[in-house]
Amino acid sequence: MDSQWNHKIFNVLDSDFDDLAVSVYRYQYENNHVYRQFSDALYKNPDVVRSLEQVPYLPVSFFKSHQVMTSVFEPDIVFESSGTSATVNSRHLVRDISLYEKSFVKGFNRLYGEIGEWCVIGLLPSYLEKGNSSLVYMIDKLIQLSAHPDSGFYLYDFARLKDKLSILEAMNQKTLLVGVTYALLDFAELFQIKLRHTVVMETGGMKGRRKELLRDEVHKRLCKAFEVDRIHSEYGMTELLSQAYSPGNGVFSCPPWMKILVRDEEDPLTVSRYGKGVINVIDLANIYSCSFIATDDAGKLNDDGSFEVLGRTDGSDLRGCSLLTL
Numbered sequence: 080m081d082s083q084w085n086h087k088i089f090n091v092l093d094s095d096f097d098d099l100a101v102s103v104y105r106y107q108y109e110n111n112h113v114y115r116q117f118s119d120a121l122y123k124n125p126d127v128v129r130s131l132e133q134v135p136y137l138p139v140s141f142f143k144s145h146q147v148m149t150s151v152f153e154p155d156i157v158f159e160s161s162g163t164s165a166t167v168n169s170r171h172l173v174r175d176i177s178l179y180e181k182s183f184v185k186g187f188n189r190l191y192g193e194i195g196e197w198c199v200i201g202l203l204p205s206y207l208e209k210g211n212s213s214l215v216y217m218i219d220k221l222i223q224l225s226a227h228p229d230s231g232f233y234l235y236d237f238a239r240l241k242d243k244l245s246i247l248e249a250m251n252q253k254t255l256l257v258g259v260t261y262a263l264l265d266f267a268e269l270f271q272i273k274l275r276h277t278v279v280m281e282t283g284g285m286k287g288r289r290k291e292l293l294r295d296e297v298h299k300r301l302c303k304a305f306e307v308d309r310i311h312s313e314y315g316m317t318e319l320l321s322q323a324y325s326p327g328n329g330v331f332s333c334p335p336w337m338k339i340l341v342r343d344e345e346d347p348l349t350v351s352r353y354g355k356g357v358i359n360v361i362d363l364a365n366i367y368s369c370s371f372i373a374t375d376d377a378g379k380l381n382d383d384g385s386f387e388v389l390g391r392t393d394g395s396d397l398r399g400c401s402l403l404t405l
Contacts, residue, residue, distance in 0.1 A: 085178070085181075087099055088336050088364060089181060089182075089185060089336060089364075091335055091363065092335070093335065096336075097130065097131055099363065100131055100134070100338075100370070101129065101131070101134070103363055103366060103370050104125070104128060104134050104370070104371065105125045105128075106149070106366075107149045107366075107369060107371075108124065108125055109125075110149045110150050111147070111150075111368075111369060113146070113147055113148075113369075114135075114137055114147070114149070114369050117135060118135045121135050121348070123135040131338075131340060131350070131361060132350045132352075134361075135371065136342070136347075136350070136359045136371045136372060136373035137369045137371060137372055138373045139316070139372055139375060141369075142160075142169035142170060142317070143167045143168065143169050144167075146170075147318075147368045147369050148172055148174075148367065148368065149366065149367045149368060149369065150174070150367060152174045152367070154172040154174055155173055155176040156173050156176050157172050157211065158170070158173060158211060158213040158216070158317050159211040159317065160316070160317040161205065161209055161212065169316075169317045169318055170317075171213065171317050171318050171368060172368065173367070173368075174367040178364060178366070178367070179213070179216070179217075179320045180220055181364075182320045182321045182322075182334070182336070182364040183217045183220070183221075183321070183322060184221075185334065186321060186322055186324075186334040189334055190324050190326070191255070191278070194221055194224045194225050195224065195225060195226060196253055197221075197225050197230075197254065197255050198225060198227040198230050198247055198252050198253070198254045198255070199218065199221045199222045199227070199230045199254075199255045200229075200230065200231065200244070200254060200256050200257070201215075201219070201231070201232045201233070202232075202233050202240070202257070202258030202259065202262045202263060202266065203232065203257075203258060203259050203262070203282075204233075204234045204235055204262055205262075208234075213315070213317050213320075214282060217315075217322075218232070218257060229243060229246070229252075237265070237266045237270060238270075240270075241269075241270040241272055244256070244272055244277060245272060247276070248272075248275060248276055251276050252276060254274075254276060254277040254278070255277070255278050255280060256277050256278070256280065257280040257281075257282065257313070258279075258280070258282065259281070259282055259283070260282070260297055263279065263301060264297065264300060264301070267300060267301055271304045271305070271306075272305060273306040274306065274307055277305070277307075279301060280311040280313055280324075281297065281298075281301070281310055281311075281312055282312075282315070283312070283313075283314075294312075295329075297310075298310040298327075308327070309326070309327025311327050312324070312327075312329070312331070314388065316374070318365075318368070318372055319337075319360060319362045319364075319372065320362060320364040320365050320368075321333070321337040321362045321365075322334075323337065323339075323386070329387055330386070330387055331385060331386050331387070331388070332384070332385050333384065333386075336362070336363040337361065337363070337364070338360075339358055339359070339360060339378070340352055340358075340359045340380065341353075341354060341355065341356030341358060341359065341378060341379075341380045341386075342356050342357050342359050342373065344356065344357050344377075344392065347373065351380070352380065353381065353382050354379070354380060355377070355389070356377070356378065357373070357375070357376065357377055357378070357392055358374045358377070358380075358386070358388070359371070359372065359373050360374060375391055375392045376388055376390070376391060376392070377389040377391065
């Protein structure tokens with residue numbers, strides 16, 4: 080990756096974010112054929128775009144129908160959404176995998192401390208079975224960086240997982256149990272275990288495996304089974320290279336190079352920095368795909384930049400890693 084972009088993106092100050100984001104828009108307009116055509120169709124171009132509110136946000140569905148690439152390159156890796164058998168999966172062509180790694184490692188360390196202090200356990204059975212998952216790639220890298228001998232993935236051997244967590248708890252080992260929602264619920268129904276040194280983090284997603292539940296109900300069940308006060312959450316998707324995290328209150332915060340805006344569902348070109356609407360994501364780490372994504376998630380944006388996810392918009396595809404509807 081161009082070192083100048085790298086330095087600017089991951090060292091951006093909040094006061095400089097808007098200017099840098101508009102610069103990224105201009106770069107992507109000039110070098111991304113799909114995004115330029117979309118922008119032109121809305122009569123948006125660098126001559127008229129002066130703010131994040133004016134930037135055109137590419138519908139996330141374009142990753143299903145087009146190759147969204149800024150510049151011409153052979154990708155290091157292609158991430159594919161999990162989806163369902165009835166949906167077309169998104170494909171994210173990643174020019175430089177080190178960019179993704181830098182984004183999720185810095186993002187994790189920022190909120191949870193150095194990854195080397197943790198034992199990381201991934202409970203992502205369906206994602207492991209399918210392959211090409213950006214979530215699996217992230218957790219696998221965090222497992223490697225943790226360098227803890229007990230870090231690793233688990234499929235459906237819940238008894239072995241329960242025994243491992245019991246041992247780690249007895250050692251007072253700081254542990255991250257990160258899993259897709261349906262698998263965490265399956266585990267919680269079979270085994271109740273008191274967790275005092277373990278952060279339980281759900282990544283969303285029922286994938287048709289279970290009846291959809293309200294997020295509050297999911298967290299209540301998991302809190303009861305694990306005797307914890309709160310369940311953490313991760314907000315990410317195949318089409319992004321950055322993640323937001325919630326420490327258990329349903330309110331997500333972004334790393335400095337990522338920002339959320341909301342658009343009016345009836346007038347998608349009307350974008351705001353606060354209030355309720357449909358979530359638009361600015362992810363500067365997406366420098367070689369598209370940094371301005373219009374998602375299908377309804378949300379509430381707070382004055383401090385934190386946000387809540389209120390569900391899916393009507394008619395949107397069921398995403399394998401989507402968050403639960405409230």
